[in-house]
Amino acid sequence: IFVFIDAFGYDIAKDLDFMSDILPTKAPLRTVFGFSSACIPSILSGRTPCEHKHWNFFYYAPETSPFKLLRIFRFLPGIVANRSRLRCQLSKMVKKRLNFSGYFQLYNIPFKYYHLFDTCEKRDLFKPGGLNVGKTIVDFLVENSVPHLFTNWADPEEERIAQMTQAVREGEISFAFLYTSDLDAMLHFNSRDSDVVRNKIKWYEERFREVYQLASQKYDMVDMYLFSDHGMAEIHRTYDMISDIEALGLKFGADYVAMYDSTVGRFWFMNDEARKRITETLSKIDCARILSDEELKELGVYFEDRQFGELMCLMDAGALIVPSYMGDKPLFGMHGYHPDDKDSYALFMTNTQPDPFPKCITDMYGLMRSAAGEWIENSGHR
Numbered sequence: 001i002f003v004f005i006d007a008f009g010y011d012i013a014k015d016l017d018f019m020s021d022i023l024p025t026k027a028p029l030r031t032v033f034g035f036s037s038a039c040i041p042s043i044l045s046g047r048t049p050c051e052h053k054h055w056n057f058f059y060y061a062p063e064t065s066p067f068k069l070l071r072i073f074r075f076l077p078g079i080v081a082n083r084s085r086l087r088c089q090l091s092k093m094v095k096k097r098l099n100f101s102g103y104f105q106l107y108n109i110p111f112k113y114y115h116l117f118d119t120c121e122k123r124d125l126f127k128p129g130g131l132n133v134g135k136t137i138v139d140f141l142v143e144n145s146v147p148h149l150f151t152n153w154a155d156p157e158e159e160r161i162a163q164m165t166q167a168v169r170e171g172e173i174s175f176a177f178l179y180t181s182d183l184d185a186m187l188h189f190n191s192r193d194s195d196v197v198r199n200k201i202k203w204y205e206e207r208f209r210e211v212y213q214l215a216s217q218k219y220d221m222v223d224m225y226l227f228s229d230h231g232m233a234e235i236h237r238t239y240d241m242i243s244d245i246e247a248l249g250l251k252f253g254a255d256y257v258a259m260y261d262s263t264v265g266r267f268w269f270m271n272d273e274a275r276k277r278i279t280e281t282l283s284k285i286d287c288a289r290i291l292s293d294e295e296l297k298e299l300g301v302y303f304e305d306r307q308f309g310e311l312m313c314l315m316d317a318g319a320l321i322v323p324s325y326m327g328d329k330p331l332f333g334m335h336g337y338h339p340d341d342k343d344s345y346a347l348f349m350t351n352t353q354p355d356p357f358p359k360c361i362t363d364m365y366g367l368m369r370s371a372a373g374e375w376i377e378n379s380g381h382r
């Protein structure tokens with residue numbers, strides 16, 4: 001049983017008495033630099049973003065941009081265009097029209113710029129063939145006919161847990177994977193010590209205890225792993241990167257293109273003058289720094305074709321780009337900072353003795369693979 005709780009960081013869980021009798025082993029896992037759009041494919045494939053080509057959602061690609069039609073909204077007054085309900089409805093329509101099966105949000109990119117961007121997650125990562133490059137554990141399970149359950153992330157969380165509980169009660173599967181994401185949303189808006197977060201964690205514990213107990217009644221042996229993809233840092237300051245770059249008077253689309261994620265500004269340059277002036281401006285920020293190629297390589301996000309940006313400027317943990325192309329309001333918590341920040345670490349818990357012991361979220365793939373492999377061996381399936 002693999003239980004994945006989005007954003008349940010090691011730093012949040014380390015002092016909690018959470019399922020410690022069932023899952024006595026608790027350790028930090030180094031995350032992958034990026035948001036869940038980078039972490040989830042890394043967990044499912046054991047590969048880094050520069051290998052599977054999933055990182056932050058949007059990248060500069062005017063030739064392949066599927067969003068050209070969105071330009072018609074560029075004349076909407078800002079007050080209407082930035083309404084989150086409008087963006088949400090439009091996201092659903094675009095997703096349907098373009099036949100995207102993965103997670104998709106238009107976020108807050110100005111309508112006049114959508115035609116410059118493409119997105120890296122068009123297919124459902126939790127279904128076979130979900131990766132841009134390579135294969136996931138889902139492909140492996142399907143190819144080897146391992147009886148399994150991957151709960152559907154598009155269903156409400158309670159339903160997903162009910163699906164899992166039911167499957168374990170029936171006892172037909174030998175591999176189960178449950179993905180939950182509500183805690184992530186809560187931690188963006190609430191302190192980790194708030195009642196809403198505490199109650200949610202308690203609620204998870206009750207549900208997962210039930211799953212474990214039902215499984216123990218039905219199966220001879222139950223290996224359980226509970227883990228996350230990243231933690232959550234509390235926000236203590238904001239920085240308006242867009243205004244500082246726009247004050248340079250360079251032309252977006254002609255001199256440079258930028259994607260302002262919440263924690264990282266990414267830039268593509270059309271001329272040396274723009275490169276020089278933007279680099280200078282970014283170097284002076286006191287709460288962010290430009291990542292070197294060596295660092296990007298170490299983090300597994302060095303793309304030779306510069307797909308996701310020629311220059312990446314990462315905010316210090318706890319500092320948020322506001323407004324950004326992901327949102328225009330400050331939040332309580334955010335992730336997507338440097339993996340070595342203490343709040344970035346993901347959580348790993350188990351009742352097994354893994355060897356080798358996982359160190360990074362990409363190591364979850366090996367654990368899933370050997371769990372599935374055990375079934376193949378025992379069933380004499382190969």
Ligand SMILES: [Zn+2]
Nearest residue numbers: 007184185188
């Ligand atoms: Zn999040």
